[in-house]
Amino acid sequence: MKLKKSLITIFISLIFLNIQAQKTQLSYPKGYFLFPINPNQQNFLAGGMGDLRSDHFHAGIDIKTQGREGLPVYATGDGYISEVRVQTNGYGNVIFITHPNGFVSVYGHLKTFGEPLASYIKKKRIESQTFEIKLLLQPNEFKVSRGQIIGLSGNTGGSAGPHLHFEIRDTHNNILNPLNFGFKEIQDSVPPIFQQLIIKTLTTDSRINGEFGKRLYYPVKISKSTYSLNQNITANGEIGLEMLSVDKMNGTNNSNGITCTELFIDGKEVYYSHLEQLPNEVSHDINIHNDYGIEQISGLRFQKLFQDDGNNELPIYKPSISRGKLSIEDGKSHQITIKIWDAYENGSTINFTIKGEKSESPQTVSPSSFPVLINQSIEDNTLVIKGRNLKTINSIASLKFAKSSIDLLISYVKNNEAVYLWDLKKGLPDSVIIDGLAKATNLRKMIIPNHQNSYDSDKMEVNFGERSLYDTLYLQTELNRNIFKIGENTTPLKGKISVKVNTDFQIAVPDKTSVYYRFKNIKSYLKTTWNDNQAQFETRRLGNYEILTDTIPPKAVIVRKNSDEFSMRIGDNLSGVKSFKAFVNNEFVLTDYDAKQAKLWSIKSDSTQKFYGDLRVELEDNQGNRISFETKIDSIKIVPPIVNKKAKQTKNEFKNRRKSSAVRAKESKRKHR
DSSP: OHHHHHHHHHHHHHHHTTOOTTSOOSOOOTTSSOOSSSTTSOOOEEEOTTOEETTEEOOSEEEEOTTOSOOEEEOSSSEEEEEEEEOSSTTSEEEEEEOTTSOEEEEEEEEEEOTTHHHHHHHHHHHHTOSOEEEEOOTTTSEEOTTOEEEEEBOOTTOSSSEEEEEEEOTTOEEEOGGGGOOTTOOOOOOOEEEEEEEEEOSTTOEETTBSSEEEEOOEEOSSSEEEOOSOEEEEEEEEEEEEEEEEETTEEEEEOOSEEEEEETTEEEEEEEOSEEEGGGGGGHHHHBTHHHHHHHSOOOEESSOOTTOOSOTTBOOOSSTTOEEEOTTOEEEEEEEEEOTTOOEEEEEEEEEEOOOOOOOOOOOOSSOOEEEEEEETTEEEEEEESOSSTTOOEEEEOSSOEEEEOOOEEETTEEEEEEEGGGOOOSEEEETTEEEEOOEEEEEOTTSOEEEEOSSEEEEEOTTSOSSOEEEEEEEETTEEEESOTTSEEEEEEEEEEEOSSOOSOGGGEEEEEEETTEEEEEOOEEETTEEEEEEEEOEEEEEEEOOOOOEEEEEEESSSOEEEEEEOSSSOEEEEEEEETTEEEOEEEETTTTEEEEOOSSTTOOOOEEEEEEEEETTOOEEEEEEEEOOOOOOOOOOOHHHHHHHHHHHHHHHHHHHHHHHHHHHTO
């Protein structure tokens, strides 16, 4: 395995040796593919290849559909439909077409499939009595021609609005940028935009303007494509840069991602990334390419301009000895340049200077009579301890270990708050004591990546596989009855971990009780098994958890019901809807489901099918609570209104009498004038 990884690394390095930043490196058959929406007309994008999304790089492009559903979607080239899926999330209704030249095109979020494929999928879904389905098709089953309508655009799956998601992949399932295939329907002459810039320390000894941590800067626009920083920046030691940037296109306000990024220090390139192609299986590694912690806190996706420790498998970087990390020397000014490019080679540049300078921050505080306060956090490999209301000008932070202790002096002071820094690679303290106040660190164990490892106590067992971590994890845990914590939600996991938690209370209904991940008031169900009072589960996220019981079944509310259709809203109070099935007079009826609207609706098996009689919808949530929702669909016949001739005759006579009376009155009035 190690030899294979080494050969891959060497191969990728050779590819990048003579690369030019903004230039594509692969060969594209331009003109071979047809644009899949409104071909030969100007189109607009809502998303681009490689956009930074939650937990993944965006694959392909999102083509706007005028804010509506139902636009014809055309096969981009000759070939055959090799795969179709109907999904609650993800791409929703999606088609994969394999082309003779080996490329595969993908069309996601479709509203409907074209015929005869639509009828085939419906038949298979009815046979399996399921909403979701994945079908792998043979080359001779559904052949398509370039320009053939294969479906209508929609908003299915995880889509946030109507659009067509369109991809082109190569024979190795690498995702390619469709814009490199020469589609003239998309126009872009707008350069990317620098929005924010972060400079951060990478070692315990590093400083930026005399401080440890991150400093945020706002670039100033000098011209259409050039930027600068109008602030004095001093630093020393090893630092890294992170940027928030977007790309704009002609005729739309949507913000897309950057294709290519270069970083120079004193004219020397030290970092280069290019999202021309991306293996689908490493898409989740965006969590080490971006600043995952900032994203979890603020939702902003800052791209790191250095390869962080643990970022070793994304093949989008040019090899660099420093991996983009900058070493700032004392007494020397360094010229920093960042260049960013979009897929159409529109570029923007930012220039600024970092002056190498030792910190002169104060290292003493003004004593206070208020109670001492201690806060602590972990930044990469550093334990950051902050103390307020200290009792002496240079109070010491004492780190307590199992068999020893170490005293830390104040590293620097800001706003009368003392900052102490400890390199966790030197050991994990159990607690910190400052001026008599002790605070536990809850640090349990150092977990090394690329090894099977575990933490085990009488309350909790956490098992890590070889692929669980990107980087060294300084594991912190807490447990308080049904609420517990494993690490910080600002640290990404590369793969799953398995957990066992021993509760100190009796679980009343284990089959209705599970572990839920808690994040920003959202509780996400995790499949849990119980062994007495021990909960066992797997997770892909660090952070806060809670053990909760769900005994309430899902709910359904009828929206519409008649002989041609029925629809309803369905939902669940906690664990979420797991499955649903509809029956009319005990016969299965196919239904579609939109999770965004929590809406379920009927699909006819053919145009002649009618829905009369007893409607039953069976719902089950993830905790196994079931409900059978029942109602009747009445057979209402539309009958032409019966005309009562006698009543009509009487009505006409009455009208005539009124008319005659009016005429007589008019004539009488004329005579008396």
